[in-house]
Amino acid sequence: MIGCYLIDCYLCQFQCDPGIGMHILYDHIYNGPTKIMLLGAALSPVTQPIADTSKYWNLLQVSYSSTSPALKNRELYPRFFRTISTDLAFNPARVELLIKYGWKRVATLHQNEPSGIFSQTTKKLHELLYKKGIDIVAGESFTEDPTNQLANIKEKDARIIIGSFYETQARQVFCEAFKQGIYGKRYVWIIIGWYDDSWWERDLETEGVSCDVREMRMAVDGYLATDHMNLNEDDVTSKEMTVSGLTALEYAKKFRNLTGIQTSHESSFAYDATWAIALVLNTSAQRLREKGKSLENFTYEDKEMADAFEETFYNTSFLGVTGQVSFTKYGERVGYVKIEQLQALFACMAGVAVLGILLGIGFLWINFLYRERRIIKMSSPRLNNVIVAGCIMTYFSVILFGLDGGVVASEKYGQVCTARAWIMCIGFTLAFGAMFTKTWRVHAIFKSISPKKKVIRDEHLLLIVLILVFVDVLYLSLWTGIEPMQTGYLELGEKKRMEDDKEIIPVVQHCESENISYWLGAVYGFKGLLLLFGVFLAWETRGVTIPALNDSKSIGMSVYNVVILSILGVAITSFIKEHQNATFTITAFFTIVCTTLTLFFVFVPKVVMLLSLDGGDEASNTKRRTANNSDFTTSMDKNAVNMTVENSLLKKQLAVREQHLMELRRLLENLPPESRIHEENSEEDEGKFKKRKSIVQFKQPDPSHANESFVPDE
């Protein structure tokens, strides 16, 4: 039974040759042990002759991938079942799409293939289009070369083209479409979604496709595709236990761990097919026992047992990893169809995000270029660089946010989700962590009255930021390791209905992980605390008036806009989350606005100072300015310089008194013990003096040591 699955994979290397398939079937039948059921094949051209033949040996056959409508024929294939629905299921979805966008004129193009997989699907599609009043301006088919058919479609000026062909032929079609200019914004291609990832870039040379990768990318840009849902991604049932004891997400995780790859298109259908066979055998075994038979008694002549298996199949229903599995009277699966779109919908936002990244690079460059200017030097340029790096990462996360299932393969979408979470989270910590530690230093300098002191250098602040990032990395690693993000699908809640045994459910793709609300809640909590701490520091240092040292106003404004826009963004998008474009636009817009304002608040004042008369370099000219006080035009400059001068005077006084104190101590130590009656008083005096000294010292640090400020060391 399992052997057939392996054989099927082997066959595909030889282009799924029906002849080889039949040869292997006979091999299995004529060589023991006796097979009870067949699993496979993958492609209809192999499945059909096998199903047509195996019935004579009373063998039931279950395919996990063959989607030809021809296999519905119960006279030809009475013992055939499948855990995937036919490509006919795509037709109602295609028509819905045409109606939704008001497209009234279409062309169809399909590959002539002996199994009839595409011709039968297209025939039914024409009937449906006719019923819905949609014009078929061209109905073309080709066997090998689609050049003339495409020329005809172009001549008829069809803009909506529904294509049905295998992946190899799809490359030929799109290359020819590129050459004839049947691509781009004026055309919509609606094709099949069960091709391999990045199919338009594969095997171009070996198949003799006369287009390069760039041309192929241009040709396929914006195509729409219909596909079978290969993993139960319903928000509710994907978390329910399937018949195997795993949820769909757990299955995907296990599959990934075992194989090192995301669930492939067929693997989950094959998994459910195997379970279907096991359940049918299990149920049948019980019934057979009542008749005094067992599964081991099965022979290729045992029609009665085959009938029992077949009947059990019709009555089987279970929750598999691809969703609810049950079979119609044609032996086919009642399944779901998804519609994907490959598009550059996000080009606009991504463009703005790239501009933001360039702006960040510009600020980095200014920081570097004017690193010797006082205004830059005193504002901790290295920490400012960290702020910019954080903002650049946040801009980049916007680009990742726009990468949907149309741009990256569904299977890889989970990795994009993970990358986005990491980049956004660490970017935020870098930007706000650096900003807040700077403010904390200012707070420590200006709010402390403690006598002891130590230096806080930029390195100390950078270390704190590093620790915050480390906490992020630790947390994100746990999240990624324990419950990694996956592709999730959210029902759009619009027009869900049955047609031709198929339920059409419009869905949108989103990031999903088990317990995602808890994981996200912890991230929001941590970041919220960081913002609260920032607000506290900004408030505490609001009275400090030395712009080069203090960013409290900028931080206050940054935090204010981040909090307001985040709350607004989350509130709005939670109401409209099924409107994918609006959600993306609002989230991207708010992220870009927050990041840009943060950059502006922090850097624009510095740039303005750099553009001022003295180029933000008043400290290096202090002596000259002291000599000519009338040069100072702003009160800010006067304050800064006056305090600098006062500070150096006080420092000199302090040095003299300290020397005096040491002298007194030395004298005191040389006195006989009975004379030390005044020692306590002396210490008290010293304490008062120290306190006075510290208050003076903390009033204003020496600007030349702006990045080595003093704080209390309790």
Ligand SMILES: NCCCC(=O)O
């Ligand atoms: N999963 C695609 C199979 C196509 C075919 O039935 O040949």
